[in-house]
Amino acid sequence: MSLFNKSVSMFIDKVPPSTVAVFAKRYIAGPNLEDAVRVTKQLNAQGAMTTIDVLGEFVSNKEETEHFRDLAIKVLEAIDSHQLDANLSLKLTQMGLKLSKALCLDNIEKIFKRAKELGIFVRIDMEDSTCTDDTLEIYRNYRDEFNIGTVLQAYMRRTINDIEKLSDGRLNFRLCKGIYIEPRKIAYQEKDIVRDNYTYCLETLFKKKAYVGIATHDEYLVFHAERLIREYGLKRNEYEYQMLLGVDEELREIILSRGHRLRVYVPFGRDWLPYSIRRLKENPNLIKSALEGYLR
Ligand code: FDA
Structure with missing residues (x-):
């Protein structure tokens, strides 16, 4: 920097x-669910899919987690009733991971069950390194029963090992660089190493026939992902690109115009x-x- x-x-x-x-x-998108619905409709009309995220990270009691759980379920119901090309992204700390694991599991099970009834995919976002073990364990425990995925961060030294450890089942990951500030012992600090690890992890995931959400605005990685997609002969529905709302809309248009599917991360909420x-x-x-x- x-x-x-x-x-x-x-x-x-x-x-x-x-x-x-x-x-x-x-x-x-704005403070309310209606804002996320409106933005998703606009993006769908432009040929992009979305994943909707309820903002809010610092919950301090059970009632707050239940509020966010109910809001997540409302998102699922809005996706269904408005027939949106969208899914849900979810943070485990918002569901109470740091308060009580049992509470968190109770909340996410209710969301997963409703998502299954409506046929909607749910992705568990990855937070800082204090959450990695729990997030991957929860993904492993629920991935057979529900249509879910999680996130891998290319800046984490452990990620390539995590891919190996999880390879005994269905693999559905968003691959991103990682946004939280982590110490050198845990995460690569050099931009070039993070990039190299991104392509290394992406190729490893493609070899293992994982479904990958290629989440980046770094055109160097977009280029290498396209190269790997060609090399591995992937069909259009076997991967997707992902970008954040409000970031590099020109690149978004370029990726779409090259015939790839692309999903935009659409956060809404008061927090x-x-x-x-x-x-x-x-x-x-x-x-x-x-x-x-x-x-x-
Ligand atoms: P880089 O940061 O190098 O950005 C490349 C270029 O993109 C920049 O040069 C700039 O032009 C543009 N750009 C990047 N950020 C911008 C911004 N905020 N505003 C304007 N332009 C910007 N992380 C995490 O730890 N856990 C998670 O669950 C997720 N989830 C997630 C979902 C999706 C859909 C995306 C795209 C990203 C995430 N991330 C994430 C964030 C991710 O880890 C990473 O921090 C950002 O994507 C930025 O990294 P890039 O790969 O885009 O490269």
Whole structure:
């Protein structure tokens, strides 16, 4: 990270939420489920699929987890009633993973059951490294009964071993670089190593006939994914690209125009602040150009 980007990153931590909101708008559908439905309809009309995510990460009691569980079920019902080309993304901490594993399992089972009744796929997002073991274990335990997948992070040193360990069953992963700040012992810090590990993991997953959501806006990785898709002779419905709402719409159009399927991650909700801060830290240039415009 350049000195400028580091400074902007520290600056973002200090600006008031009302200011972050101005920059964050592009990454979020809006505060309500209706916003996610509206944005999904627009994206579906443009030929993209979506995965809908209810924002909210820091739950402190059972009632809050149940609120988010019920909201996730409402998302499933909206996907069904509006006939959207969409699925659900879910965070285990929001379901109570850090409060009680039993509570978390109870909540996600209710969501998985409703999703199964409606024939909708659910993906469990991957959070920081304190959640990796639990997330992969839950995926392993439920993958036969329900139509679910989870996420692998290419910056994690363990990921290639995790792929091997999980290879005794159905494999459905979103592959991303990883967004949380992790120590060097746990995660590669060098951009080039993360990229190399991404293509290494992707090729390993293709060899194992996994279904992969290729989640990146890094055109270098988009290129290598396309190369591997050709080399392994994958059909259009055997993988998908994935991108975040509000990021590099031109690349989204390029991927779609090349005949690939692409899914956009569409977050909505009132708890938009931590998600938006992560996104802005990924793209300090947004703040830079705004400041330049302001100072001009
Ligand atoms: P990189 O960060 O190198 O970005 C490549 C280019 O994309 C940049 O040069 C810039 O042009 C553009 N770009 C990237 N971020 C931008 C932004 N915020 N605003 C504007 N432009 C931007 N992580 C995780 O740990 N767990 C998870 O479950 C998920 N889930 C997930 C779902 C989906 C659909 C995506 C696309 C990503 C995730 N991630 C994630 C986030 C992921 O780990 C990673 O942090 C981001 O995708 C950024 O990495 P890239 O591969 O895009 O490369």
